[in-house]
Amino acid sequence: MKTGSIISYILAAIVIIISFLxxxxxxxxxxxxxxxxxxxxxxxxGFALIFAGVRLASRAKETEASYTLDIDLPGNVQLGAMKCLSCGAPLSAKDITMVDGAPVVTCPNCGTTYQLTEEPKW
Ligand SMILES: [Zn+2]
Structure with a gap:
């Protein structure tokens, strides 16, 4: 993602120099x-390219930020309304473990283990 903005900066510099000539x-x-x-x-x-580069850079930052946020909050916010897919027992944050970066639910009631499929919020 950062490469995209660097390339557009370099292109912008070349285009602006040629334009000055x-x-x-x-x-x-x-x-x-x-x-x-x-x-x-x-x-x-050239200036449009610089603008595009700035936009790309800030977009990359936003994606990073929301990714970190997602890691921090997997349990507490959404799980209030979550239920076990197998038996319907309510699940809490402590029933979720991160396995290979994916949230895995272990139901305290029936013992079923399955991967949590979250709809992306962004
Ligand atoms: Zn269950």
Missing amino acids: FILGSFSPNGSASWMIVGIIGLLF
Whole structure:
């Protein structure tokens, strides 16, 4: 995810440098006015790329944050209304264990063990 924003920063730098050359060239005796337009469009494109890079970076941060949050809260918030799929007994946070990063429920009533399938909230 971070690579995406780095690539867009590098592209933006290249595009902006080339655009400046076009604008400078349009002032030279051999240049033409249309180079100026190309340069301006290039500059706008470069800034759009920087904007996209910033957006990508902040999106990556958000995903990281919600992932950590998910690890912290698996039991306490959602489990108030959770019941055993097998016998219907109410489950509490202590009946959940993390196995290989996945929450696994062990029912205190009937002893059934199964993987908890959570609908993603984001
Ligand atoms: Zn049960």
